[in-house]
Structures are given as structure tokens and as C-alpha cells.
Amino acid sequence: MSPRPPSGRAPVDRAPIDRALARAAARAGEPGGIRFTERQLYYELCRVLRPLHAGPRRIPYTLAPPVTYRRFTEALARTGRPPGLLPAPAPAAPVRTAGSDPSDLYDYGFPRLLVCQDRSVARMLIANDLHLEAACPVFAAEDLPLDPRLSAALDRAGDAVIHVLHDASPAGLACYRRVRDAHALPTRSMGLVPRHAGALHLTAGRAPGPLRGTLPEHLTAGLRPAERAWLASGRFSEVSAVNPARLLRAVIRTVRGTTGTRTPVRQHLRGLREAGFMTWPTP
Incomplete structure (x- = not known):
């Protein structure tokens, strides 16, 4: 008797989105190694997955996201942080008062x-x-x-x-x-x-x-x-x-x-x- 297939949902093929994320990271850093944020990388992934942004400008339209932010962060966790991806910014610093900074800026x-x-x-x-x-x-x-x-x-x-x-x-x-x-x-x-x-x-x-x-x-x-x-x-x-x-x-x-x-x-x-x-x- 052949083994029974596992119950539940079929396994999700994560390879396509992982490959698309690699292409998105390369595009986000062009030309010459531009630094970019996590959200910029997400939107670049959207352009890779749904490349309808290249239409004529005389016809205005916006696009629905082809992938959720959650799926993006899951793929990013699997593939690792690509070169050029910036860390999250630090919180706002308190306003400095006169005399607290000796710089002549x-x-x-x-x-x-x-x-x-x-x-x-x-x-x-x-x-x-x-x-x-x-x-x-x-x-x-x-x-x-x-x-x-x-x-x-x-x-x-x-x-x-x-x-x-x-x-x-x-x-x-x-x-x-x-x-x-x-x-x-x-x-x-x-x-x-x-x-x-x-x-x-x-x-x-x-x-x-x-x-x-x-x-x-x-x-x-x-x-x-x-x-x-x-x-x-x-x-x-x-x-x-x-x-x-x-x-x-x-x-x-x-x-x-x-x-x-x-x-x-x-x-x-x-x-x-x-x-x-x-x-x-x-x-």
C-alpha cells in the first residue's frame, strides 16, 4: 500500500518570491550601490512581481500590492538581509539647546x-x-x-x-x-x-x-x-x-x-x- 499523502494544505513553493526578492534588492541598489529601506525593498518587490509600472505616464493609475507585507518579511527572514538594506532608524533624539554642541555648523x-x-x-x-x-x-x-x-x-x-x-x-x-x-x-x-x-x-x-x-x-x-x-x-x-x-x-x-x-x-x-x-x- 502506498503511503497516504499528508493532510492539510499543500506545501507553498517559496522559491519564486525568494528569487523575486533577490532581483528586487539588486534593482533597489542600482546604480552604484544605493542604500535603501525595508519598505522601499518591499515596493521594489511589488514592481518585480507585477511590472505594470512601466506603462505610459499620460495614463494615470496606481497598482494594488501583489504580495502582502507579511509574506515579504517572511521571505526576507528566509533569505537574509541583502547588501544595501538599511537598519531601522533610531528614535527621535531630544532637541539640543544652545551650548550643548560646540560645532560651528x-x-x-x-x-x-x-x-x-x-x-x-x-x-x-x-x-x-x-x-x-x-x-x-x-x-x-x-x-x-x-x-x-x-x-x-x-x-x-x-x-x-x-x-x-x-x-x-x-x-x-x-x-x-x-x-x-x-x-x-x-x-x-x-x-x-x-x-x-x-x-x-x-x-x-x-x-x-x-x-x-x-x-x-x-x-x-x-x-x-x-x-x-x-x-x-x-x-x-x-x-x-x-x-x-x-x-x-x-x-x-x-x-x-x-x-x-x-x-x-x-x-x-x-x-x-x-x-x-x-x-x-x-x-
């Missing part, structure tokens, strides 16, 4: 500053030397309020601007509003907004039912009706859903306002400049 004027809604995104930009390449301090929204000496350095620049990088979500729009309302300096939203997510064909999530509905007018001012409807339906896209190289190009281009002169800091950033800067595409 604050004696200079800063023409721009970048605030990121997501601490892990801020960590990724710093790990890739964007703060040096763009001559722009990078902070997470959790780090606010700014050190008074940094505020004074921005004031000394004369025409300084605070840029805010946030998700295409109600929470992201609210983050921008909080930063803008807390500072007298000109504050600009870098995105994301829904039209960016649609043009880039990003993977988008959907909030639970109770969170859907009409959004406050003060959060959606300046958005198109279709964007408001997209947000009201519960959809959202994270900055982490943008390919790491594309994100670096877009942020550098925006904060500098120009491609500027070539002042390489690391080989992969030099490669990004040679590939050309990119602003967020719009349909």
Missing part, C-alpha cells in the same frame, strides 16, 4: 531644509549623502521643533525655503500643514500628491472603511477633484513606493532648483547626475 546660513514625514526616508536620504550633495539638512517630522540655532541659520540665508516630503495620504497632507503652520519661513510641499502616484504608477494601499469619507477642505486645497476623490476612497501611496534612485533624483532636483555644477560626493550620486535629474512627472 550653525554659524553659517542654510538656504534650504528638508523635512520628511517618514523617519526611515530621512535616514535613507542621509545614508546616500543627499544632505551633502544638495547642501540641505534633512530632518524627520518627529524631530520638530527645529533647534533654535538651525532656525537662525535659515534666517541668515535671507531667502531660505523649507521643503516637506510626504506621502500621498491625508496624514501626509496634514504633516505638510503642521510644518508650514509652525514656521514663518516659506514652506513648500514636495509631494507626493495623488497625481504623482498616478503618473509614476505606484503601488497604492487602501485604508480601512471607517477612515474613508470626506476630507477637510484645508487639507485638500490645491488638489484636483479626481485627487480628492482618490484620497476620499481610502487610497494612499507612500514616498517609499518610489524607486530609490528616482527618489534621489527628484529630491535633489527639487531642493536645488537646478542641476547645478558637478560636485560628486559618492560614485552612485555622480551616476544619478549623469543620468539626468527628474522632477515628479505629472500627466
